[in-house]
Amino acid sequence: MTEYIDLETPLSDSTIEKLKAGDKVRISGVLYTARDAAHKRLIEMIESGKDLPFDVKGQLLYYVGPTPAKPGQVIGSAGPTTSYRMDTYAPTLIKMGLKGTIGKGGRSKEVLEAMKRYKAVYFAAVGGAAALIAKTIKKVEIIAFEDLGAEAIRKMEVENFPAIVVNDTKGGDLYNIGREKYKIPY
């Protein structure tokens, strides 16, 4: 039943444009992480004309704040956080060339518009499957804002990180498609 599309970061526009809402993917390569506090700082850096701690072009951003690693682990549990809190910031990063974001839950109209216009996708990872997801993370390095603890920006190397395309570049939305398919009016 399950067929996966293998994705290797960084991602090109042509790869991104082929993805459709509902596609299951396995991502390998680099993911950068950021959540609320880190986004606030990134946008402040952009506004004051500073260079970002990493080049967003062609990259994927994973909304996550992991638990501390146990001895012998590269990272603790690391599932997605709810994405809408990053909606204020996402269009700016997408315009700069970010090719996708990974989180859970719906996005704003502005983010969906930016994804269509600048060719980016939104992936969902399974929220709460944090111990399972962590097994696909092979290497982790904090690259910025270490003082933010769990919210620091990390560069992760992942192998077969499982995700599903929710919003594609054509306006397809799996949350709407899924809900329509299974709703029973009363």
Add this chain to the structure above:
Amino acid sequence: MRQINTEQIRDTVEKLCIDANYNLGDDLITSLRSALEREESPLGKEVITQLLDNAEIGRKEQVPVCQDTGFAIIFIELGQEVVLTGGDLREAINEGIRRGYKNGLLRKSIVKNPIDRINTGDNTPAVIHTDIVPGDKLKITFDAKGGGCENMSRSAMLTPAQGREGVINFVVDTVKSAGANPCPPIIVGVGLGGTFDYSTLLAKKAILRPVGSNNNNKTIANLEIELLEKINRLGIGPQGLGGRITALAVQVETFPCHIASLPVAVNIECHSHRTKTIVI
């Protein structure tokens, strides 16, 4: 009078934090297994299977099942025949949280001030609710409340004229608006009655009942059944990807209310329902 030293409370709280975050309860696992059988969406089934696998990893490897190890919520039921010795109860609880989150390698998710937003660094303070009850026991319940599902919770002051139908519409609409955000399949805690503040506490207490248990009052149990059916007709499904199981359970707690009021609160709990209780 029975004496209980607050050091014992501290150590109990430490254990509870770690246990709840690593080992999901049997009631939840049973509920997820039943959901897996009832779910019709292949993708929904896949999600629930992953959640069960994830729970197994937590248990076997003794790691947190979710990276959001929550706001520490503590419910204390203190028997009135108990004398606490050895120091401040609140400090003992917070020291237990501090040790549990440090030693259990749990995430520190609390900021000192909602505006400045500087992390406290040790996941304290806990939100502590204390009830004085008959007897000589001390019951401590810990709940790790995730931010994602807490954010989707709502309350309203309905009019008595809105009645049962108004309550149903408000609860179902809250779940509908939440969509994929709170990590469905969710547990829906509903507080009905009391005052503005008390209804929200009832909603949180409702979450802490065994998953899928119905209220002892038949009228309220019927309301729970109807709410669950209506919520599961929304089609949101596991992780919002479409499916039959949007909620595992709807649990309602009630309290008398003013002739002018119908307070209703909906506290949403994600499928990663981490709660444990110890009686000393």
